[in-house]
Amino acid sequence: MIAIDNKLVSDEIVEKQFVCDLVKCKGGCCEDGDAGAPLELNELDELIHSYEIVKPYLTEAGIQSIEEHGKYVYDKEFGWVTPTIKGSMCAYGFKDENGIIKCGIEKAYNEGKISWKKPVSCHLFPIRVSKSKEDEDLEYLNYEPRPDLCRAACKLGKHLKVPVYIFLKESIIRKYGEEFYNALEAAAQYAEANK
Structure with missing residues (x-):
């Protein structure tokens, strides 16, 4: 997990790759x-x-x-x-x-x-945002592609080498702001450099 302010971001959002393939999934x-x-x-x-x-x-x-x-x-x-x-x-x-x-x-x-x-939940997909039951200010950001439906998007993302957070840059900034995105990008680059 990557902690940024009161958000816990799944490592998969920086480690996995994803690019929507509408021709295959048909939306x-x-x-x-x-x-x-x-x-x-x-x-x-x-x-x-x-x-x-x-x-x-x-x-x-x-x-x-x-x-x-x-x-x-x-x-x-x-x-x-x-x-x-x-x-x-x-x-x-x-x-x-x-x-x-x-x-x-x-x-x-x-x-x-x-x-x-459009609804930000659609714009962020396949990131799902949920709130903590214990602390309503705490949010979890998880990578949740649909297993069958998103298979082509996962394959295309791997082929193009586009991490989830980069594919969803516009929607992440829309929801959380530029500063949050820059922190996420820095965390991703740090993790990549220290593999």
Whole structure:
């Protein structure tokens, strides 16, 4: 574990390699799971304020699910999450012409319509963040790729020699800031030099 401020970062985040291979996985992380994407409290407002702008990018089934269940729902295990379409694909997702699941929120962001990219839990995947039950200020960052779904991403990461933390640089900085990322990078470089 690497300790930075009140975060405990799994060694795997600097040791393992990972690069999403959407052609192979088809964005399956957007439909494979026990609930929708976990949301932070500030993201609930983002969904409310951006919904009408994001709506044209969504499927009819996604819109129906959101209008039936709400822009976000509460899950006993994961807290606030995005709604899903019949327990499968995230309601904010859609399939492109190649059958790859994309995010309607991210598409609106990429087209300059909104300033919020997507839920940070999606942006950080395959890093999962959890809070300590004993100390609510303490967070654990673990590397949790899906065994079958992410096999191609693990293989591509090894081939390209891209560590998880480098692949996720933008999302780590988005969540924790530049200073945190620089500390993580320094820890990774120190570990590599002392192998």
